[in-house]
Structures are given as C-alpha cells and as structure tokens.
Amino acid sequence: MSNSKICESADKVLQNFINSLDDVETSHHRMDSQKIKCNFGQLGICCKLCANGPCRITPKAPKGVCGANADTIVARNFLRAVAAGSGCYIHVLENTARNLKSLGKTGGEIKGIHALDRLSHNRIRSS
Numbered sequence: 001m002s003n004s005k006i007c008e009s010a011d012k013v014l015q016n017f018i019n020s021l022d023d024v025e026t027s028h029h030r031m032d033s034q035k036i037k038c039n040f041g042q043l044g045i046c047c048k049l050c051a052n053g054p055c056r057i058t059p060k061a062p063k064g065v066c067g068a069n070a071d072t073i074v075a076r077n078f079l080r081a082v083a084a085g086s087g088c089y090i091h092v093l094e095n096t097a098r099n100l101k102s103l104g105k106t107g108g109e110i111k112g113i114h115a116l117d118r119l120s121h122n123r124i125r126s127s
C-alpha cells in the first residue's frame with residue numbers, strides 16, 4: 001500500500017505515518033480514490049429521503065416533489081450527515097474506552113504497541 005496515493009491531510013505526522021504503512025488500506029487511501037464527486041451531492045442539493053426522489057435542485061426545478069427548496073434539503077442533509085458521523089465515532093470512542101477499561105482490569109496486552117510507539121515518537125519529534 002505504501003506506493004498507493006492518499007489524500008492530503010493537515011496532520012502531516014499522521015499523513016507520513018499512513019504513507020509508511022505496508023498492505024494497509026485506510027480512509028485516507030479511499031478518500032483519494034473517491035475524489036471525483038457528484039456535483040449535486042457535493043452541493044448537498046440532492047435529496048433521497050423518500051420514494052418520490054431522488055430530487056435534485058436546479059434553476060428549472062427549484063423545489064423537490066414535496067416542496068422542499070435547496071436550503072431545506074441542504075440543512076436536512078447536513079444534519080443527517082452530522083448525526084450519522086457523530087454516531088459512528090461515538091461508537092468507536094465507546095469501544096476504545098471499554099477496551100482500555102478491560103485492559104486496566106485484566107492487565108492485558110496492548111495490541112499494535114509498535115505502531116503506537118512509532119506514532120507517538122513522530123508526534124513528540126514534530127512538536
């Protein structure tokens with residue numbers, strides 16, 4: 001994987017770390033392969049909330065079948081995306097907290113300690 005492209009990141013330490021990985025596919029790799037976006041989707045003016053859609057807002061069709069305009073559709077899409085994304089990461093955080101608690105109770109072993117070590121050393125050197 002180290003030869004495959006990844007997206008640019010503001011976090012250069014993380015970007016360099018991901019670039020150094022072999023045979024690992026991350027969201028940074030998939031973001032690059034998904035960089036060609038649908039214009040309606042990217043602007044948030046495509047709605048698929050009900051079976052009357054998908055509705056796409058254009059100057060000739062400024063409202064969806066239900067009457068929702070671009071502002072309504074963008075706001076609904078944004079709120080749904082934030083709720084879904086937050087839900088996903090809260091789940092990741094919950095799993096991490098449970099794993100740490102379990103490790104603390106059992107004195108278990110941290111998997112991937114070398115990757116963690118390498119990442120933390122890179123962060124210390126860059127700060």
Ligand code: SF4
Nearest residue numbers: 047050053055064066
């Ligand atoms: S704009 Fe209205 S009619 Fe069209 S898909 Fe969305 S909710 Fe359904």
